Amino acid sequence: MADSSAKPDNRAGDHGPARLEVAGVTKSFGAVAAVQGVSFPLFPGEAHALVGENGAGKSTIVKMLAGVHRPDTGTLRVDGADVEFAGPADAKAAGIAVIYQEPTLFPDLSVAENIAIGNQPLTRLRQIDRKSMTANAEALFRRLGVHLDPGRPARGLSIADQQLVEIAKALSAEARVLIMDEPTAALSAVEVERLFSVVRSLRDEGAAIMFISHRFEEITALCERVTIMRDGKHVTTELVSELSVDDMIRKMVGRDLSALFPKQDVEPGEVLLEVDKLSREGVFRDISFQVREGEIVALAGLVGAGRSEVMQAVFGVDPYDSGSVRFKKKKLKGGSPRAAMAAGLALVPEDRRQQGLVMDLSIERNVTLPRARKLARLGLLFGGSERKSALTWTEKLQTKLGKLSDAVGTLSGGNQQKVVLAKWLATGPRLLIVDEPTRGIDVGTKAEVHRLLSSLASDGMGVVMVSSELPEVLGMADRVIVLREGKVAAELTRAEATEESVMYAAMGQKVSA
Amino acid sequence: MTTSTLGAPAPGRRFAGGLLKTRELGIVLALVVLIAYTAIDNPRFLSGQSIRDNLLNTAILAVMAAGQAVVVITRNIDLSVGSVLAISAFTVATMMSDNPGLPMIVAIVVGIAVGAVAGLVNGVLVRYGKVPALVVTLGTMYIFRGLVYSWAGGQQVNADELPAHFLSFANDNILGIPWLVLIALVVVGGVSLMMRNYRIGREMYAIGSSPDAAELAGIKVARNLIVAFILSGAAAGLAGVLFAARFGTVDASAGTGYELNVVAAVVVGGVAVFGGSGTVWGAGLGALLLTVISSALAVLDINQFWQQAIVGSLIILAICADRLVAVRIARSLRKRDAHV
Missing domain, CATH: 3.40.50.300 (P-loop containing nucleotide triphosphate hydrolases)
Known part of the structure; x- marks a missing residue:
């Protein structure tokens, strides 16, 4: 050393x-x-x-x-x-x-057992020799120069300590x-x-x-x-x-930036969303930005930079510790997706299989789901008209489907994504948050999704797009907010944003002369 | 506990050890209180015959609980054990009434084998069918039960058709301990030892603790899961033999509803329903506690209805205790880590 x-x-x-x-x-x-x-x-x-x-x-x-x-x-x-x-x-x-x-x-096993698993020292009767197992762990920790109790369960170890245990495992x-x-x-x-x-x-x-x-x-x-x-x-x-x-x-x-993603120029209208010094302990800190009507704002950054977490906090899925979120000048209640939906926000989550869709339910049921929930909660009754609007959205998005009663799981990835979009657009949002809108879908559908986002913006909707795909970010966004390790590393206009400037900011490097 | 001595072995070990003990200790305490209270009300509850009855009644449940505990520790469940008991009991009873000369050991081996095959079916379906164990064993619970019904029809094997040595096995003692109790002790003790001190046992805990990490660690998850289900099936098969010997009368409905008693014993005994923690002997204690509760209620002349309610409350209590302990550990560990 x-x-x-x-x-x-x-x-x-x-x-x-x-x-x-x-x-x-x-x-x-x-x-x-x-x-x-x-x-x-x-x-x-x-x-x-x-x-x-x-x-x-x-x-x-x-x-x-x-x-x-x-x-x-x-x-x-x-x-x-x-x-x-x-x-x-x-x-x-x-x-x-x-x-x-x-x-x-293994959270339930002791640290020493975690290190030795599959390779435990045995006594003559082929039983596990706990004493030498613990001694081995202690020796490894001494060699690594760390103080960890081999007898404690792995549950509750900090990430750093867990990684040290993994290294001890590799050593053993x-x-x-x-x-x-x-x-x-x-x-x-x-x-x-x-x-x-x-x-x-x-x-x-x-x-x-x-x-x-x-x-x-x-x-x-x-x-x-x-x-x-x-x-x-x-x-x-x-x-x-x-x-x-x-x-x-x-x-x-180094990649060719194709002209696949044309965003129509729209004169931005009033400020829709104002996020001010939003912080959540250990996840993100002092995040501030604005989104106007007709604008597409991209949140870029590396995986783990906190992009999805910020938007989930804005939408109220996750809590935040300090700061504020204002929508159309009114403060938005934290931690309540219902309040966010009522105010006119919609969030299309990243993992459509896990969060966005119920795979075994029919397309029609999936599209009407968020409204149905709202309906049940608020006790409002406009089922019929609401369903019709949902169906018009699936048509507008040109979703390729057999019957509306087919299970969503039978659709292709791109069409599933359209159903998710339809589902949220049917709620009539003023601000649409999309998280990785084109992950895992083919190029053709990608272009359709982009065209759709662009036309929504030109109709005056605000769009926040979390994306890991640089070409998409550069092609679609009016402004790019780059996050790095939970903080805003840069806010770039459409003109300033290039592959290099975004990556430099995401990696924490200064733009070189 | 002093939080400042972070990483020093002593407090951590005490902490972990104390935690392990609390669950089983709680059951023992509950048992002591229950027995003391009942005995004060009716001293005959402590008579030799009463203790003997309680132990005999516990034996069958405890054997099945030992097998079930292994399955639950791997984050699975085996709901087919009641039906497996019936298949085994009916097979063995039929075999013994047709061939009265067969020694007891043959009956035991056949019963275990029948159960093991049923367990193998469960294990293979769970692992390679990629269907949750709850669904698979709910299905096989009905299938196995259906098999016994179609085989037995309406008939039953009565005590007078069974050889005397088979029936007396349930009451015979060795060194003053009834065979049934001895078998239950050996099974619970043996499986406990396997789970505690052998690699395969620790791998079962690892699988239940984090199935994904187990795959990445190169543990033979498929083999271990199938072994777990075979063990549970074999235990239920053995329980079937003991059932036939003890009650003498076997029909297709034998052991109906036992699966829930077994799961209750395991959960009350401190095995976490989400796998990874708990002990086999804890499950055995759980079986004893449930049995003593039902006989104590009878002695105290309390309506049998309450028995069900009490068992239900105990299960909920056990699960709440798990949550509570987990939350408390998380909090105390966070406090410790905050000092880094």
């Missing part, structure tokens, strides 16, 4: 054969190619960064190395020999340990390859430094490390080599010392 700043340069080029090699790997889910022909090596004693935008295919790579997914084509090689993992147990046996973004501990399995999928996303600076010193000492003992992060300062501090991915494809693998941060970002985003 002492020579944590040991410069990697002198060992670059001077490494042995790759410990683990990803060779021409392709993986598709349905029609979507998540990873296409990606190759890179992981060398012993070296930390290797894997970077790319949201959805570039990094997590799919991790899951293949972990034995969760199997590559469609291409191979993985461990120490030069082809391997095929039938499941996570095989990957583990090959010496690969994975630390996921979300720690995967004598992992030769350590893969970390955004381990620092939820950590404070002190915790990150502690994690890094542990990882550096592992690396110096000869482990091959793969590190996924969106923070470039971490990549330059920890890694010798970097592989950049874009849209599931391999862009480049180079020494970190030979790439500037600018180069990396350019290679990550």
Whole structure:
């Protein structure tokens, strides 16, 4: 740990054969190619960064190395020999340990058991030897220089401590390859430094490390080599010392911005939504922005930056600690989606399967659901006319469907999204919040959704769009608000917003001259 | 507990240990209070015969509860156990009345085997059919029951058709302990040991605690789940043999409604309905408590209706206690973490 700043340069080029090699790997889910022909090596004693935008295919790579997914084509090689993992147990046996973004501990088991699971020390009677299990955990924690009680249950550990337990797990399995999928996303600076010193000492003992992060300062501090991915494809693998941060970002985003998303120019009207210094402990802080009639405002940023959380707090699904939300100059009651709906807001959630639709119910029932709920709650009765308006919306959106009585689950992803939109548009909102409106739907339907959002705006509706897709953000938005780690990193006008300026802000880098 | 000694082993261990003990201790306390109260009202409640009856009545329930506990710990449920008991009881009773010369051990082995096969069916359907255990075992509960009905028709096997050694097994003692009680102790003790001290047992807890993490950790989830259902089925099969021996009369309706008693015993015994925590011997204690409650109410001359209401209240109490404990842990841990 002492020579944590040991410069990697002198060992670059001077490494042995790759410990683990990803060779021409392709993986598709349905029609979507998540990873296409990606190759890179992981060398012993070296930390290797894997970077790319949201959805570039990094997590799919991790899951293949972990034995969760199997590559469609291409191979993985461990120490030069082809391997095929039938499941996570095989990957583990090959010496690969994975630390996921979300720690995967067993909350009911003790910390010591979590570390030893599947590999517990046994007594002669093949019973678990708790004493040596606890002693092992204590020894590992000493080696890591942390104070954790091996006997306590894992439930309630902070994310940082959970990650340390995961590392202890990897150590106890004598992992030769350590893969970390955004381990620092939820950590404070002190915790990150502690994690890094542990990882550096592992690396110096000869482990091959793969590190996924969106923070470039971490990549330059920890890694010798970097592989950049874009849209599931391999862009480049180079020494970190030979790439500037600018180069990396350019290679990550470098993509043609097609003219697929024309937004009609609309003269913005009155201010609809005013969010002032909205904060929620540990999630987002001091978020302020406005949305006017006829405007499309995009919330951009990396996954985990707090975009969806902000909008959910605005809509009242989640609580907030301080700040205020005003709609048409009137203060909106916090924590009440009903009040938000009554005021004229609608929220189309990100995960339509989980939050947006009841898959087994008919299209018609799904479309009328939010009104039905409101109806029941407020005791109002306008069922018939309300249903008619819902049906006109599905027609307006050109939803391709057989019968209105078919289950929503039978529709394609794009048409499901239209049903969700129809459902909320039927409530007659003045402000529409859409979270990842085109995730997982095909290009044609995407364009239709964009056309729809644009025409809604020109009719005077305000639209807030949370999106991870830069082209969509740049094509659709009148203004782009970039969030980074729960704070507004930049507010860009349509003219100022470019792939680079948005990504720089999202990554916390200053725009270079 | 001092919150300032963060990370020091002692308070944490005491904390975890105390927590584990509270649940089972609560049942023991409830038992003691209940028995003391009943005995003061009617001292004969503590007579040898009364204790013997209570233990004998507990035995069958406890055996099934041990198997059920394993299934519930993996975040599943087995509602078919009452029907499996009937299949096993009817199979064994028919076999023994046709072949009176067969020794008891054969009856036991056959009963266990029949139950294990039923459990295998449940386990495979749950794992590979990707259907929730609640639905699968609700289905097989009716299917197995239907099988017994169509096989038995309206007939029943009566005590006078069964060999004497089979019937006397329920009343015979070894070293002063009735066989039934001994078998229940061995089953509860053995399964407890497996769940506590062997890898497969800890993996069952891990699966119930976080099914996704279990897959990622390379635990053989499929195998373990099927083993859990086989264990529950086998326990119900064994219970069927004990049932036939104890009551002597077996028809197609044997054990109807037992599944709910078994689940109640497990939940009252402190096994979390969402899996991952609780102990098998706690479930055994739960079975004992439910049995003692029903006999105490009879002794105290309280309407049987109240028994059902009390069992229901106990279940709700047990689940509330789980929630309460969970909330309290969360709060105290947050306090500890706040000092970082």
